[in-house]
Amino acid sequence: MESDDDYYEDDIDPDDYDDGHNFDNEDVEVDEGYLGESSVDARISSYNPDLGDDDPYPYECLSADKVVGLMNEIIREVNDIVNIPSTTLRILLAHFNWDKELLLEKYYEYEGNQERIFAEAHVISPLKSKSLARRKSGRSIEQACEICCNNYSSSFMTGLDCGHSFCKGCWSQYLCTKIIDEGMSQTISCPEFECDIIVDDAVVMNLITDQKVCRKYQHLITNSFVMCNPLLKWCPAPDCHHVIKVEYRDKRPVKCECGREFCFDCGESWHDPVLCMHLRKWLKKCDDDSETSHWISANTKECPKCQVTIEKDGGCNHMVCRNQACKHEFCWVCLGPWDPHGASWYNCNRYNAEEAKKARDLQESSREMLQRYLFYCNRYMNHLQSLKFEHKLYARIKRKMEEMQQLNMSWIEVQFLKRAVDVLCQCRQTLMYTYVFAFFLKRNNQSIIFEGNQADVEKATELLSEYLERDVTTASLGEIKQKVQDKYRYCDSRRNVLLRHVHEGYDKDWWEYIETS
Amino acid sequence: MVGSALKRLMAEYKQLSLNPPEGIVAGPVNEENFFEWEALILGPEGTPFESGVFRTSLHFPTDYPMSPPKMKFISDIFHPNIYPDGRVCISILHSPGDDPMGYETSAERWSPVQSIEKILLSVMSMLAEPNPESGANVDASKMWRDDREQFNKRAEVLVRQSLGLPEQL
Numbered sequence: 001m002e003s004d005d006d007y008y009e010d011d012i013d014p015d016d017y018d019d020g021h022n023f024d025n026e027d028v029e030v031d032e033g034y035l036g037e038s039s040v041d042a043r044i045s046s047y048n049p050d051l052g053d054d055d056p057y058p059y060e061c062l063s064a065d066k067v068v069g070l071m072n073e074i075i076r077e078v079n080d081i082v083n084i085p086s087t088t089l090r091i092l093l094a095h096f097n098w099d100k101e102l103l104l105e106k107y108y109e110y111e112g113n114q115e116r117i118f119a120e121a122h123v124i125s126p127l128k129s130k131s132l133a134r135r136k137s138g139r140s141i142e143q144a145c146e147i148c149c150n151n152y153s154s155s156f157m158t159g160l161d162c163g164h165s166f167c168k169g170c171w172s173q174y175l176c177t178k179i180i181d182e183g184m185s186q187t188i189s190c191p192e193f194e195c196d197i198i199v200d201d202a203v204v205m206n207l208i209t210d211q212k213v214c215r216k217y218q219h220l221i222t223n224s225f226v227m228c229n230p231l232l233k234w235c236p237a238p239d240c241h242h243v244i245k246v247e248y249r250d251k252r253p254v255k256c257e258c259g260r261e262f263c264f265d266c267g268e269s270w271h272d273p274v275l276c277m278h279l280r281k282w283l284k285k286c287d288d289d290s291e292t293s294h295w296i297s298a299n300t301k302e303c304p305k306c307q308v309t310i311e312k313d314g315g316c317n318h319m320v321c322r323n324q325a326c327k328h329e330f331c332w333v334c335l336g337p338w339d340p341h342g343a344s345w346y347n348c349n350r351y352n353a354e355e356a357k358k359a360r361d362l363q364e365s366s367r368e369m370l371q372r373y374l375f376y377c378n379r380y381m382n383h384l385q386s387l388k389f390e391h392k393l394y395a396r397i398k399r400k401m402e403e404m405q406q407l408n409m410s411w412i413e414v415q416f417l418k419r420a421v422d423v424l425c426q427c428r429q430t431l432m433y434t435y436v437f438a439f440f441l442k443r444n445n446q447s448i449i450f451e452g453n454q455a456d457v458e459k460a461t462e463l464l465s466e467y468l469e470r471d472v473t474t475a476s477l478g479e480i481k482q483k484v485q486d487k488y489r490y491c492d493s494r495r496n497v498l499l500r501h502v503h504e505g506y507d508k509d510w511w512e513y514i515e516t517s
Numbered sequence: 518m519v520g521s522a523l524k525r526l527m528a529e530y531k532q533l534s535l536n537p538p539e540g541i542v543a544g545p546v547n548e549e550n551f552f553e554w555e556a557l558i559l560g561p562e563g564t565p566f567e568s569g570v571f572r573t574s575l576h577f578p579t580d581y582p583m584s585p586p587k588m589k590f591i592s593d594i595f596h597p598n599i600y601p602d603g604r605v606c607i608s609i610l611h612s613p614g615d616d617p618m619g620y621e622t623s624a625e626r627w628s629p630v631q632s633i634e635k636i637l638l639s640v641m642s643m644l645a646e647p648n649p650e651s652g653a654n655v656d657a658s659k660m661w662r663d664d665r666e667q668f669n670k671r672a673e674v675l676v677r678q679s680l681g682l683p684e685q686l
Contacts, residue, residue, distance in 0.1 A: 149528040177583035
């Protein structure tokens with residue numbers, strides 16, 4: 001590969017230099033295909049080999065306010081068709097997991113008998129509620145609140161369309177308990193015994209005076225909307241309240257406004273070439289050493305349907321998954337579906353000889369598995385550790401670049417150093433995940449080719465790292481520049497070869513996986 | 518918050534002492550602390566627990582009646598819906614999950630308009646009719662289902678114990 005001084009002029013995006021020296025910041029080349037509104041961050045990372053510019057993955061980064069806007073837009077859209085009060089409509093939509101097509105379908109399926117749809121969603125039909133409200137307003141002056149047993153004038157008593165009224169103090173306390181302690185939002189029902197009518201958002205906002213509770217309530221509503229919608233996902237970065245909206249669901253990298261790049265499918269950092277499923281297993285395994293994970297494995301299980309982690313804090317073994325979109329019912333002990341447990345074919349207690357044998361076999365192979373795991377873990381951790389150190393390298397390289405500019409080199413001439421560190425970080429991140437991929441891989445001819453590619457990238461990456469760590473200290477910049485440029489271009493191209501090979505393998509079913517416990 | 522809980526507990530105590538339901542005696546352990554109660558429950562007639570007097574404790578949270586109390590049997594008990602350590606597993610004592618459309622119908626859930634009296638009556642009817650669907654004590658559930666005779670014998674021993682009588686005549 002030749003060094004060409006003109007080459008980097010079109011290669012460098014000056015904006016990128018100011019982006020902050022974060023190793024997450026991988027996309028050095030900015031795609032020109034700019035999509036949609038101003039908030040859209042449609043930079044497509046250049047390094048993903050099977051994503052050419054002809055195959056962009058359009059997505060938007062939305063602030064929480066915009067998500068609320070989106071929600072209101074859906075309500076407006078549906079309201080144009082069915083014309084019921086928006087507070088009631090919001091509950092109906094939540095009942096149908098924000099699937100407006102399903103709601104409209106049901107609404108017209110029950111044509112003429114729409115009471116049923118309101119009853120199923122636990123709201124009073126807007127047609128009926130008016131008469132109830134009128135009846136209520138004709139009541140006497142003083143009433144006793146059944147919760148606190150005090151008497152109040154009827155102006156201090158309030159309630160839903162179901163007609164049960166309580167004093168405003170008790171209402172507010174009741175709603176706070178539900179929202180803050182139990183994390184409920186659109187499923188809070190009337191406090192009356194045997195009444196399941198749901199409290200709508202207008203009532204909640206009216207009765208709650210504490211701003212903190214209001215904010216939490218709004219957040220919970222937004223959250224349930226995001227959770228129900230497969231095309232939306234929260235940015236996983238701590239304290240980031242942005243949502244990524246895609247046009248179709250895929251295992252693709254998306255980048256939030258806050259800078260966090262993650263896999264839209266699983267929410268982890270972008271982990272090419274390893275599959276989400278394998279990464280998930282791997283991370284769980286890696287965590288198995290920590291105290292937290294001891295606690296998690298001892299006290300939690302995963303919902304057998306949606307894999308959300310569940311802690312059982314007392315009560316019966318009949319579990320109902322709280323994930324709004326799942327609601328799977330299962331037995332805590334055997335993790336099987338709940339249905340047989342209530343019936344006569346109950347067999348949760350029966351010992352299964354076949355499963356016991358399986359457990360024994362697993363134990364025998366576990367020693368060998370542990371060795372294997374430690375081998376790969378060691379290498380994975382090593383790259384992870386190095387990646388963390390590259391933050392320091394960025395800082396040092398930046399200083400170096402400033403120095404060089406004072407020694408009569410132009411700004412553009414020193415940019416190769418920044419680019420080299422970018423490539424180094426990309427390579428480390430890819431290598432890190434190739435060890436996860438390799439851990440699950442069964443040996444065959446293709447896996448040997450993969451290992452060859454991996455070794456090649458690793459060797460080159462280490463050399464590049466060494467150049468950047470040590471050699472960029474002297475004034476002999478002319479020499480080192482060529483060496484570094486050659487090396488990072490080599491690294492980058494070998495990394496693409498490695499990734500392309502793995503992706504081709506996915507397409508052609510080359511890869512076979514080992515069974516892990 | 519504590520104030521309104523206290524007020525409500527006092528009102529309930531007054532109601533329970535003026536108008537006690539059959540087979541139930543309940544009240545605070547001492548009048549200094551209204552958040553710790555004890556209740557005596559009479560084993561319902563025509564059941565294996567007939568004429569036993571079972572001591573239970575009730576612990577009220579400071580946000581009562583928004584959250585339900587915790588209830589525990591102090592007397593030894595062997596019942597499918599009571600954990601071996603005495604904690605009672607009954608849906609009226611569960612804070613409802615965020616899924617009112619799920620299996621726990623609203624009739625079974627805790628609500629702020631429920632009362633101590635209703636809890637104790639529910640526990641009494643639970644003694645009469647165990648719910649083997651949600652077994653808190655697996656051994657008891659199994660015995661209740663497969664070997665009712667032995668279950669009844671075991672219950673009789675507990676009844677005698679609760680009355681301070683010798684195990685066998």
